[in-house]
Amino acid sequence: MDFYFTADQQAFRREVRSWLAGHVPADLKGRGFAASRADREHVARLRQWQRELHAAGYVGIDWPSEYGGRGASIMEQIILYEEMSRAQAPQPLNRGGLSMLGPTLMRHGTPAQRERHLAKILTAEEIWCQGFSEPNAGSDLANLQTRAVLDGDVYVLNGQKVWTSMAHVAEWGFFLVRTDPSAAKHKGITFILVDMKAPGISVRPLRQITGEAEFNEVFLENVRVPAANVVGKVNEGWGVAITTLAYERDVLTMIRHISLRTALERLVALARRTKRNGHTAADDPVLRQKLAGLAIAERCLQLNGYRSLTKILKGRPPGPEGSTAKLFWSQVDQELAEVATEIIGPYSQIAAPSEWAPDEGQWEFYALLARGSGIRAGTSEILRNILGERVLGLPKD
Ligand SMILES: Cc1cc2nc3c(=O)[nH]c(=O)nc-3n(C[C@H](O)[C@H](O)[C@H](O)COP(=O)(O)OP(=O)(O)OC[C@H]3O[C@@H](n4cnc5c(N)ncnc54)[C@H](O)[C@@H]3O)c2cc1C
Numbered sequence: 001m002d003f004y005f006t007a008d009q010q011a012f013r014r015e016v017r018s019w020l021a022g023h024v025p026a027d028l029k030g031r032g033f034a035a036s037r038a039d040r041e042h043v044a045r046l047r048q049w050q051r052e053l054h055a056a057g058y059v060g061i062d063w064p065s066e067y068g069g070r071g072a073s074i075m076e077q078i079i080l081y082e083e084m085s086r087a088q089a090p091q092p093l094n095r096g097g098l099s100m101l102g103p104t105l106m107r108h109g110t111p112a113q114r115e116r117h118l119a120k121i122l123t124a125e126e127i128w129c130q131g132f133s134e135p136n137a138g139s140d141l142a143n144l145q146t147r148a149v150l151d152g153d154v155y156v157l158n159g160q161k162v163w164t165s166m167a168h169v170a171e172w173g174f175f176l177v178r179t180d181p182s183a184a185k186h187k188g189i190t191f192i193l194v195d196m197k198a199p200g201i202s203v204r205p206l207r208q209i210t211g212e213a214e215f216n217e218v219f220l221e222n223v224r225v226p227a228a229n230v231v232g233k234v235n236e237g238w239g240v241a242i243t244t245l246a247y248e249r250d251v252l253t254m255i256r257h258i259s260l261r262t263a264l265e266r267l268v269a270l271a272r273r274t275k276r277n278g279h280t281a282a283d284d285p286v287l288r289q290k291l292a293g294l295a296i297a298e299r300c301l302q303l304n305g306y307r308s309l310t311k312i313l314k315g316r317p318p319g320p321e322g323s324t325a326k327l328f329w330s331q332v333d334q335e336l337a338e339v340a341t342e343i344i345g346p347y348s349q350i351a352a353p354s355e356w357a358p359d360e361g362q363w364e365f366y367a368l369l370a371r372g373s374g375i376r377a378g379t380s381e382i383l384r385n386i387l388g389e390r391v392l393g394l395p396k397d
Contacts (some may be wrong), residue, residue, distance in 0.1 A: 193238035
């Protein structure tokens, strides 16, 4: 790809930079890397932030204009990400809707589904959650058991989902359900859109190692969902889900990069002001090496992300190689949390709201949050299997 920016793109960068300078709310600035979406009040703030971004024309800028986007090019999208990280702005709240369901509906949805859902994804009026994982179906997702039985023009859903991020605040969910239990594992699965307020759905928050409850168990008891909510063909949901998962691992990782860069910049600032033995942590040769290593890794992640986004913009869907980005991002994320812990020393264990917690406890929270990075959106072991078998062509055994 060409890394030079045209005059128009430079003008766009100036426009975004000046807009962000006047609009990133002080209470959200710089906090995106160590925040969860558990607290309802915080979610309401982030919903408002996405609305503001949208009103200014900065949400879904790469979506075609017929779907409410700006129809902008890859370069504008990249410029926006760069400027958001520079301004330490939080990401849009509706990540699942914007980066997973939206592109999936554009590829596999009906015109009525696109008409009904896409605009409200952009404005964050309707937040989406992803109901894929189950107690016995995580890495082995095709083992899922939640049943959907057709009754007239309605599917009746029964079963349980787990680890459903943001289900407690979501208006809608995209679910995988089993519509043909007699078919082979991957064959009888259907992708369906579920109104999270439908009778029969109960959501129970699960407390995480961070102390917050961002994800949930979702129980479905005779939940009636219109058959018109099926995305793609009945029993062919696995193919639809693969599209969604590829976007999750690829595009979403690119977006996560915003918060990673924010974390890195804050870590460097922390190293510069943390004194030990008469000099700052930034003067320590070993820590300097580690910080430089993280900066290089962050840049590699960014450039690799550009490559994937270029491919998507050229109309090709993300492929299995997108797993590299997710795998590498999770390693960098966890290393960054470890270096922060090393720089801060024993104080790194102190959580908010203690007055002794450095940076209001953000690093303590981040170190715990990062443990999940190697699990969510595909565990590191599974991603290595995908890369080994489907990209490198290594034998399965
Ligand atoms: C923060 C967070 C948010 C999440 N949000 C959502 C969400 O919104 N919606 C959703 O549907 N799910 C969500 N998940 C669930 C996530 O997708 C699963 O946790 C993940 O797919 C792993 O499944 P599992 O937890 O059942 O672990 P398992 O699949 O039981 O794996 C356990 C261990 O065995 C290893 N393993 C399993 N199979 C193999 C194999 N074939 N080869 C080598 N090693 C293997 C795994 O790598 C792992 O170390 C979230 C998870 C986290 C941590």
